[in-house]
Amino acid sequence: MTALFGGLFGLATVTTIIALLIQGTPDRDDRSAVAAASGSSPAEASAAAAAPNAGPKKRERVKVPGPWRISDMAKDPSARIVEESIGAKSFIEALTDKGVPKDQVYRILKAFDGLRKFDKKNKSDRFVVALDRDSKRVRAFEYVVSTYEVFQAKEVEGILTASQLDMKLAEAEVVGAFYVGKNLAKSIEWGGFEPALAKTIDDALSGRMSTEGFEEGGTVRVIAKEVTALGEFAKYTEIVALEYRPADPSASPVRVYTYDGKGARGYFDDKGRQPDGSGWTSPVPGAPVTSRFNPKRMHPVLKKIHPHNGTDYGAPTGTPIYAVYRGKVTQIGPAGPCGNMVSIAHPNGIESGYCHMSKFVQGMKVGDKVGTRQLIGYVGTTGRSP
Known part of the structure; x- marks a missing residue:
């Protein structure tokens, strides 16, 4: 690790992350099984099924008694x-x-x-x-x-x-690794994770690469934060650390780590850098898109054709909203039908706006510089919200 990375994250934290990633090394016997289970011929699939301990790893979870349903x-x-x-x-x-x-x-x-x-x-x-x-x-x-x-x-x-209902939500870090086969979802399952991990990995790698660029035969080692409801898998919230090592031994690995501290938040590489040329991210990670840009949308409130010049995300009131990319705050406050709004000017003349907020992050003002994934406010229903 470089001095910059150590200074940003803290040497003790870096040492812990490295130790956990080393624990997450896939079994050598998994490589052929993953290859066969990821869309190969019937003969290869049969061979994999006949192998000792064949089958994806199952992460042990303990079900918790739930409320009346x-x-x-x-x-x-x-x-x-x-x-x-x-x-x-x-x-x-x-x-x-x-x-x-x-x-x-x-x-x-x-x-x-x-x-x-x-x-x-x-x-x-x-x-x-x-x-x-x-x-x-x-x-x-x-x-x-x-x-x-x-x-x-x-x-x-x-x-x-x-x-x-109290669904007994619990969050924990999970560690594992897997070889990349022809079918990424199945490869992830062989590593003891849920297929939903692929989207969380893509979020962490945004601006560097995507899982579509994972080569068959490559290795992924990952620490992720997992939320369970009543003891069963509910969702992944973020990647703590990830290493992707291509199948070609001469190729450089890709490593990212999450950091959430004063003045910086997001995914960084092992030199403490965030993506600069791209790296645009979702303002509400993990939230589904409920309405896309559409110049001929039937407005859900006005009940008539009205241009929709944005993208809506569905999330409960109070869910954090983050800047999609680094920039400078140009507007903060009420904005008519948009409700409570924040506008951010980004490089190359691009501007993003965030509407219907319930509240803004405390102390933020026009002229403030914000980083990619920096908290700027919270989901709400102010203004003309559908």
């Missing part, structure tokens, strides 16, 4: 359970189309008043309703954003009471 009513003959994805429909339309009386939909909305707004949704969000078979009264309702974000209303003495 509507699925616990599956054998209740007096209840009818319906479930569906929200899709492009409004909340009321989605529920009434599944046979939930409109007055019961309003009961649900009243129960969640002040806790959750259902006009802020993703198409993939799901709902589950337990209806009384005779009266069609709602006995319980669940709104599932993800495995780790679930809202529930349950009837107690005739009153629906709503809350966000």
Whole structure:
């Protein structure tokens, strides 16, 4: 490590990261098995299956008892359970189309008043309703954003009471390594990770390369932060350290490390450098895109064709928002339909804007310089937010 890298991250931290990466060395026997399991001929696949201890590594996790769920009513003959994805429909339309009386939909909305707004949704969000078979009264309702974000209303003495379920979220660092085969997702599984790791790796390598550039026969060693819900995998939040070593022994490895400290945040190489020529990143890492740039979009609030000159990301209020690239703050404050907004001027005349924020990072002002992935504010619904 260079002096610059040691000075930026701290020598003790660097030593710990190196030691952990050394632990994450793939077994030599994995190479042929990964190659066969990643899309080779039937004969090669059969050979891999016959190998000792064949099969992807399974990371050991311990399931945690969870809260009461509507699925616990599956054998209740007096209840009818319906479930569906929200899709492009409004909340009321989605529920009434599944046979939930409109007055019961309003009961649900009243129960969640002040806790959750259902006009802020993703198409993939799901709902589950337990209806009384005779009266069609709602006995319980669940709104599932993800495995780790679930809202529930349950009837107690005739009153629906709503809350966000405690899914016992836990974060831990996981260490592993894998050989790159023809199918990256399967290669990742052989290393004991979930396929979702590929997207997190791409985020860490942004501006340097992508997983599409991984060569078959290469080696990846990684430390990642993993979140579990009720003891089961939920998501990866970031890469702590990563090394990609190409199959060609003469080629230089690519190494990145995460750093979050005063004046700097993001992924750095082993010389303490961030990408300079590119490296544009998502403002809300891991959040799904809910609406893309579209000059002929049907506006979800105005209900008419209205140009959408941006990209919307779906995330809960309070989720951190980061600068997509280094630059200087040119605007901060209310901006009409855009709500609370931050504008950042980047090199080469490019400018980015961040709308509908719930609040800005404390102390930030016009003229401040910000770095790539620097915290600038938090997700909200201010302005004309769909």
